[in-house]
Amino acid sequence: MPLLVATALTKDYPMNGEVVHALRGVSLTVAPGDYVAIVGPSGCGKSTLLQLLGGIDTPSAGSVALEGTRLETLGDSALTRLRLTRLGFVFQRFHLLPVLSAAENVELPMAEAGLPRDARRARARELLRYVGLEGRAGHRATQLSGGEMQRVAIARALANRPALLLADEPTGELDAATGRGILDLFRRLNDDGATIVVVTHDDRLAGEAGRVIHMLDGHIVDETRGAGR
Amino acid sequence: MNPLRNLARHPVRTALALAGIAVTTAMLLDMVLLAGGIERSFAQLLLGRGYQVRVSPRGTLPFDTEATIPGARGIAATMRRDPAVEAVAPIVGSSIHARRGDSLVTLFGYGIDPAAQALYQVTAGADLAPGDSAGLLLSAPAARVLAAAIGDTVVLVSRLDPQMAVAGSSRTVVVRGVVRWLYDARDQASVGTLVPVMQELAAFRAEDRVSAFAVRVTGDADSAAARLRAALPSLEINSVGAMVLRFRERLTYFRQLSLILGTISLGVTVLLVGTLLTITVNERRGEIATLRAIGVARGTIVRAVMLEGGALTTLGGGLGVLLGLATAEQLDRILTSFPGLPAAISFFVPDARSLALAAAVLVITGIVAGAYPAWLAARAPIAETLRTEAT
Numbered sequence: 001m002p003l004l005v006a007t008a009l010t011k012d013y014p015m016n017g018e019v020v021h022a023l024r025g026v027s028l029t030v031a032p033g034d035y036v037a038i039v040g041p042s043g044c045g046k047s048t049l050l051q052l053l054g055g056i057d058t059p060s061a062g063s064v065a066l067e068g069t070r071l072e073t074l075g076d077s078a079l080t081r082l083r084l085t086r087l088g089f090v091f092q093r094f095h096l097l098p099v100l101s102a103a104e105n106v107e108l109p110m111a112e113a114g115l116p117r118d119a120r121r122a123r124a125r126e127l128l129r130y131v132g133l134e135g136r137a138g139h140r141a142t143q144l145s146g147g148e149m150q151r152v153a154i155a156r157a158l159a160n161r162p163a164l165l166l167a168d169e170p171t172g173e174l175d176a177a178t179g180r181g182i183l184d185l186f187r188r189l190n191d192d193g194a195t196i197v198v199v200t201h202d203d204r205l206a207g208e209a210g211r212v213i214h215m216l217d218g219h220i221v222d223e224t225r226g227a228g229r
Numbered sequence: 230m231n232p233l234r235n236l237a238r239h240p241v242r243t244a245l246a247l248a249g250i251a252v253t254t255a256m257l258l259d260m261v262l263l264a265g266g267i268e269r270s271f272a273q274l275l276l277g278r279g280y281q282v283r284v285s286p287r288g289t290l291p292f293d294t295e296a297t298i299p300g301a302r303g304i305a306a307t308m309r310r311d312p313a314v315e316a317v318a319p320i321v322g323s324s325i326h327a328r329r330g331d332s333l334v335t336l337f338g339y340g341i342d343p344a345a346q347a348l349y350q351v352t353a354g355a356d357l358a359p360g361d362s363a364g365l366l367l368s369a370p371a372a373r374v375l376a377a378a379i380g381d382t383v384v385l386v387s388r389l390d391p392q393m394a395v396a397g398s399s400r401t402v403v404v405r406g407v408v409r410w411l412y413d414a415r416d417q418a419s420v421g422t423l424v425p426v427m428q429e430l431a432a433f434r435a436e437d438r439v440s441a442f443a444v445r446v447t448g449d450a451d452s453a454a455a456r457l458r459a460a461l462p463s464l465e466i467n468s469v470g471a472m473v474l475r476f477r478e479r480l481t482y483f484r485q486l487s488l489i490l491g492t493i494s495l496g497v498t499v500l501l502v503g504t505l506l507t508i509t510v511n512e513r514r515g516e517i518a519t520l521r522a523i524g525v526a527r528g529t530i531v532r533a534v535m536l537e538g539g540a541l542t543t544l545g546g547g548l549g550v551l552l553g554l555a556t557a558e559q560l561d562r563i564l565t566s567f568p569g570l571p572a573a574i575s576f577f578v579p580d581a582r583s584l585a586l587a588a589a590v591l592v593i594t595g596i597v598a599g600a601y602p603a604w605l606a607a608r609a610p611i612a613e614t615l616r617t618e619a620t
Binding site: 013037047048051054055056076077080081082083084085087088089091093095097098099100108109113132157160 | 527610
């Protein structure tokens with residue numbers, strides 16, 4: 001059974017008095033364990049597609065089903081809960097809470113999910129170790145480098161053991177060497193069983209994926225194989 | 230999402246907001262204390278010696294005018310016949326003089342019955358003994374004016390005859406004690422003798438006149454006052470409770486002014502906290518959209534923003550209470566120095582209820598002020614905000 005099924009997604013939104021057709025009937029299926037990279041020029045609709053897949057925006061037409069649940073049938077609370085427990089998000093600009101430490105940022109989704117404090121702390125420690133930041137747990141987000149912040153953001157995305165990890169340009173704000181570390185981390189995550197959909201301009205990152213989906217003008221125009229599974 | 234940590238992100242802005250809230254809180258607190266303080270202080274003053282009923286000439290309040298009550302002994306005896314009456318304190322009040330060298334010093338003279346007195350507390354020396362017609366009590370300002378100490382001799386001179394402009398009879402007395410007269414204005418030079426002595430000096434003796442009576446009763450003071458009124462219809466007889474009510478009516482405009490100023494200060498607090506939180510929420514739109522994206526519920530976001538408002542007002546309010554109490558003390562000092570006001574009266578009387586009321590109103594105000602920014606934060610469209618933040 002596929003983990004994620006997107007069917008005939010279209011997304012139109014107004015901009016400066018005109019209607020922008022961001023997506024024009026996109027269909028996509030993601031199986032458990034897939035590592036999918038979505039590539040294409042700026043404005044082709046890849047970030048919009050990721051937002052629809054993650055239930056943080058609603059399609060103008062079409063549907064998205066995660067583990068058999070159609071997202072458009074869910075109310076705001078149920079959709080929020082689904083994002084909290086079944087999806088993990090990584091953003092280009094990390095978006096950590098600057099007033100919290102690395103560990104507290106990782107604990108945040110678990111606290112929201114109602115996990116007891118001891119369990120949260122243990123899981124945060126485990127995740128920070130996984131991303132190579134066990135020594136930085138107590139540092140505020142503002143005291144971390146870009147690469148470290150993105151690692152914390154990845155640990156945060158994994159906190160509630162999501163079924164699917166969605167990443168939007170995760171290396172976009174990082175230099176090449178630091179970005180390489182993030183690529184390796186994604187590779188390792190997928191090897192350990194995580195299902196990943198990543199939107200990227202970074203050819204190296206796309207090359208790591210098992211499936212590379214090419215978009216242009218709101219359409220999927222091609223799908224190729226990457227080096228990954 | 231600790232609200233204090235969020236507030237610490239912009240320390241200067243937060244400090245300025247706290248200062249603003251502290252000032253408005255101080256104003257609110259002072260208005261609350263002022264609205265009820267003088268009334269409470271007035272009641273405390275009147276009940277200071279436990280006498281709950283006042284008797285004065287018809288149509289007046291005690292010492293409101295120079296009117297007096299003739300036949301004091303008979304009236305006192307009538308009142309004592311009421312089973313609820315425990316003590317009747319006759320009070321004479323008149324301006325008199327004392328000799329100091331070649332000149333005369335004007336004083337206020339009280340005639341009291343030391344066995345039943347509602348007017349003073351001895352602070353040094355001894356009280357007058359019953360029948361001590363040669364004894365004198367002095368206020369500290371009178372002691373200063375007369376340069377007299379306990380054991381000294383003072384010559385009291387009766388009121389000047391306005392027709393003849395010459396002094397009347399005089400009486401030599403000995404200072405027994407220094408007292409605090411409860412109803413004296415600040416720096417008022419007052420002396421006290423037994424009632425008959427002061428009656429003689431004030432030319433009240435012939436008709437046995439007194440200025441007022443204070444009456445101590447058991448049980449309900451209003452009922453006792455009503456019975457005494459029925460028995461002595463030519464006199465004005467009120468319980469302290471009734472007098473406080475009349476006083477309250479006189480203070481209606483004063484209370485309304487306090488209410489208006491208090492409301493304005495609350496309005497300023499709402500605007501201040503609301504503006505600050507709206508700015509903060511707008512600055513953190515991306516962060517809030519991210520939180521919503523990763524599954525943080527709207528309720529959590531709303532609670533966090535409103536908690537920030539609550540934390541701001543709690544901290545600012547705490548500072549404001551200290552500031553308000555300090556300014557109330559200063560203002561009280563200024564207001565109670567007005568001539569003719571009893572020094573013991575206070576315009577600002579802190580009490581737990583007023584403080585709790587001001588604190589509760591303030592915290593609720595802070596939370597309410599956070600409601601709009603919280604609503605803004607929770608309603609922001611996630612995808613659109615993230616798109617905007619990315620460009």
